[in-house]
Structure formats: structure tokens, C-alpha cells
Amino acid sequence: MEIQLYNNFHLDKLCDLITQLKPHGHLDWPTDKTVTKNILSNFTSNPSISIRVLVNSNEISGYYLLEEEKNISRIVVCIGSTNKNDHNILLSHVLDNYKSNDNSGNIKIQFPTLKSQKTVNDYFRRSGLSKVRTYLKMDLDISHQMNFPKHETLTARKLKSTTEYKILADIQNEIFLSHWGYSPNTQKDITDMLQSFGNDPNLITIIANDQNDIVGYCWPTVYQEQETLTGKISMMGIKEEFRGNGYGKFAVETGLFILKSMGAQRVRLDVDSLNAKAVFLYKTIGFVTINELYWWEVRCPSQR
Ligand SMILES: CC(C)(COP(=O)(O)OP(=O)(O)OC[C@H]1O[C@@H](n2cnc3c(N)ncnc32)[C@H](O)[C@@H]1OP(=O)(O)O)[C@@H](O)C(=O)NCCC(=O)NCCS
Known part of the structure; x- marks a missing residue:
């Protein structure tokens, strides 16, 4: 089992994995493989984004997509995997490899997960990560x-x-x-x-x-x-x-x-649950909450 930096050679297998996995993280991956490929190509041309894949006997069983947002001192990581063990391997890889050279402790790593990702959420909670925000995923029928x-x-x-x-x-x-x-x-x-x-x-x-x-x-x-x-x-x-x-x-x-x-036919949106005005506005228009997105946070370990 090996964690590799994503390259075009992984494209087909990573698309297969992403379209097979249940909804996870903050990215709203489409169900269509061609569209997933387009999105992955966009991500790989963005210098702030890096993707790693977990390769096991030539098959990809997990990935993480990491985005550095330097101007707000945070790193956002979406992890997707077929099982708990692979998830934890990928999580450890993030925590072991992203050490900040700023010892102030200001850099944070955030892991967005859906409410439906029960096992991962329980694990994050037990491991002492803080749930710093909840976003509502809302939906409206406009047929x-x-x-x-x-x-x-x-x-x-x-x-x-x-x-x-x-x-x-x-x-x-x-x-x-x-x-x-x-x-x-x-x-x-x-x-x-x-x-x-x-x-x-x-x-x-x-x-x-x-x-x-x-x-x-x-x-x-x-x-x-x-x-x-x-x-x-x-x-x-x-x-x-x-x-x-x-x-x-x-x-x-x-x-x-x-x-x-x-x-x-339908419209979706994500809104911060603490943004009372916007939540009220969307509810008035008829949007209903269909899922929640949790933002788990840990301070980025320092290099020392
Ligand atoms: C959310 C936002 C767009 C609302 O704009 P707005 O022009 O003030 O909205 P409206 O005047 O149409 O008001 C919407 C409703 O919220 C209600 N409202 C106002 N303040 C409120 C508050 N603190 N709590 C709950 N409801 C509130 C208003 O009474 C109104 O309801 P009504 O039509 O029944 O009277 C605006 O606050 C904004 O731009 N916020 C920053 C960006 C943002 O949050 N965007 C949405 C998230 S992506």
C-alpha cells in the first residue's frame, strides 16, 4: 500500500473511485464520470490544490484533495476512501506531512465531512478535533x-x-x-x-x-x-x-x-448555519435542509 502524488495516469481509476463512493466532504462530486474528469483536470491545474491517492495492488482505494488558502491561514482537506482503515492512513499522511514552519499555531487544517459520514465524524470527535462550523445543505424544487x-x-x-x-x-x-x-x-x-x-x-x-x-x-x-x-x-x-x-x-x-x-429542476446551496439572515431568507423562499456539512479543525503541527 502506497500513497502517491496524483498524476494523469491515475485519472480513470480515481474517477471510478469517486463515482462509487457515497457523498463525502464538501465537493459535491457529480455522478457522471466525464464531468468528474473535467473537474479533476481543473483541480490539477490549480497550484494551491494537491491530490494524493492510496494505491493498493494497482487499485486506488482512497484519495485526499488538499487546498491551501494561505491568505486565511488554512488548509482544507477532503478525504474519500472505501473503508475506515484507508481513511485513517490518509488522515495520518496529512497530519504527518503538513507541518507549518510558522510556530505561532495559527495555521489550521480543516476536514469537511457530511453528517451522513457517521463513522468518520465519530472518529474525529473521539480524536479531539473541534467541530468549528456547521453548514446547511439546502434544496428547492423549481420544476x-x-x-x-x-x-x-x-x-x-x-x-x-x-x-x-x-x-x-x-x-x-x-x-x-x-x-x-x-x-x-x-x-x-x-x-x-x-x-x-x-x-x-x-x-x-x-x-x-x-x-x-x-x-x-x-x-x-x-x-x-x-x-x-x-x-x-x-x-x-x-x-x-x-x-x-x-x-x-x-x-x-x-x-x-x-x-x-x-x-x-432543482436548486441546491450551502449556507453557514450561523448566518441567520441568509438561512431565514432561503427558508422563506422555500429551501429545505437536506444534509449538513461539518467543518472539523485541528491546528497544523509545527515543524519543530
Ligand atoms: C443574506 C443577505 C443576502 C440578505 O439580504 P437582505 O437584502 O438584507 O435580505 P432581505 O431584505 O430580502 O431580507 C430577507 C429576510 O430576512 C429577514 N431578516 C433580516 N434580518 C434577520 C435576522 N437577523 N435574523 C433572521 N431574519 C432576518 C428579513 O426580515 C427578511 O424577511 P421578510 O422578507 O420576511 O421581511 C445579506 O444579509 C447578505 O448579503 N449577507 C452577506 C452575504 C451572505 O450571507 N450571502 C448568503 C450566503 S451565500
Whole structure:
């Protein structure tokens, strides 16, 4: 049994494994292998992401995908494996190999797991990891007839051109900067994200008021889930000074309408359970919680 750095030679076997495993971690892996391959290729071209695979007699029985978010001092690791033993081998490998050269103890490693991953959650709890956050995974059926939402003072528009990626980065950073786990985006990050799987710049909606001020935005994405096209509200928000006027509801409803016009039947989203305003807003619109995502944390061991 050996842990190897992922390379293209592993692609087919890793896709087979990922599509066989039950849902795990924070990544919402698709059930379709071609799509999984695309996503893996995107990940491997991202220098902050590294993937390792557990190889056993030429077969892959587990993997971990690790993303370093240096500007918020954290490493996020998604582990997937066929059994408990392999999971623990991969976990030990992360803890043994990611030592921080910063002895302040500020760097943290986080392992997101789904509520349904009972054995792993019990193990993390018994091993003394802290559960620092719970995200709700919410779902809404949009198979019914929908009209474009109307508002007296707000308008919704698409991004005018790639020159507005900078505006999108600025709005997103302004709205989410104080949010737990948010790593600020550069214009290049935004460009890369918009080229990645499920994204389409035409889906992004900028919300403006009658003074032509940009008040917020909605960033929907789509992905195929077996026979169903599923939408996701990946990000959305209203600038602080414009909150509390019903604009958030308009932004989400605009996103839902766009997803519906793409042919989506369902819409998913992840929201921090402590984000009371957003949870309330989504529930008002009809979203229901279908799963929970736990964020387990451990301080990154120092090199000494
Ligand atoms: C969540 C957010 C979009 C809401 O925007 P908003 O324009 O203030 O939302 P709305 O005015 O449409 O209000 C939504 C509902 O929340 C309610 N609400 C307001 N403050 C609340 C609070 N502290 N707790 C619970 N509900 C609250 C409002 O009363 C309103 O309900 P109503 O329509 O029945 O009156 C906004 O706070 C935001 O951008 N937050 C930062 C980004 C974010 O969290 N995005 C979502 C997660 S991806």
C-alpha cells in the first residue's frame, strides 16, 4: 500500500473511485464520470490544490484533495476512501506531512465531512478535533412554472463583458470579507472560476437600483445529476448599506429564474448555519435542509 502524488495516469481509476463512493466532504462530486474528469483536470491545474491517492495492488482505494488558502491561514482537506482503515492512513499522511514552519499555531487544517459520514465524524470527535462550523445543505424544487421576479426599483442584468470580472471580484470581496472561511478573490481567481465546470458568465446577475448603484449580485451554476439538471446558488449577497429592503429575496429569485430557464429542476446551496439572515431568507423562499456539512479543525503541527 502506497500513497502517491496524483498524476494523469491515475485519472480513470480515481474517477471510478469517486463515482462509487457515497457523498463525502464538501465537493459535491457529480455522478457522471466525464464531468468528474473535467473537474479533476481543473483541480490539477490549480497550484494551491494537491491530490494524493492510496494505491493498493494497482487499485486506488482512497484519495485526499488538499487546498491551501494561505491568505486565511488554512488548509482544507477532503478525504474519500472505501473503508475506515484507508481513511485513517490518509488522515495520518496529512497530519504527518503538513507541518507549518510558522510556530505561532495559527495555521489550521480543516476536514469537511457530511453528517451522513457517521463513522468518520465519530472518529474525529473521539480524536479531539473541534467541530468549528456547521453548514446547511439546502434544496428547492423549481420544476413548477416561474415568472421573472419584478421589483419597483431594482433591475437585474448580466455582466456586460469580461472587463466586469473586476467589479464582480470587488463586490464579492466587499460582501464576504468578514465571513468565516472566505478567502478573498483576485480578478484572476474569478476568471478561472468562471471558466471552470458548471460556470457560465451569462448566469451571473448584477442587481442595481434606480440610481444605478450596484446593490448586490447572484452567482448561479448548473450541473447534471443523473437525468436531472441541477442548479446551485454558489454565491449571492447584498452590499451592507442596502440590506434589509427585500433586495436579497429579489437577488435569489432572479437566480432561481435564470436556473429555471436553463432547464434546472432543482436548486441546491450551502449556507453557514450561523448566518441567520441568509438561512431565514432561503427558508422563506422555500429551501429545505437536506444534509449538513461539518467543518472539523485541528491546528497544523509545527515543524519543530
Ligand atoms: C443574506 C443577505 C443576502 C440578505 O439580504 P437582505 O437584502 O438584507 O435580505 P432581505 O431584505 O430580502 O431580507 C430577507 C429576510 O430576512 C429577514 N431578516 C433580516 N434580518 C434577520 C435576522 N437577523 N435574523 C433572521 N431574519 C432576518 C428579513 O426580515 C427578511 O424577511 P421578510 O422578507 O420576511 O421581511 C445579506 O444579509 C447578505 O448579503 N449577507 C452577506 C452575504 C451572505 O450571507 N450571502 C448568503 C450566503 S451565500
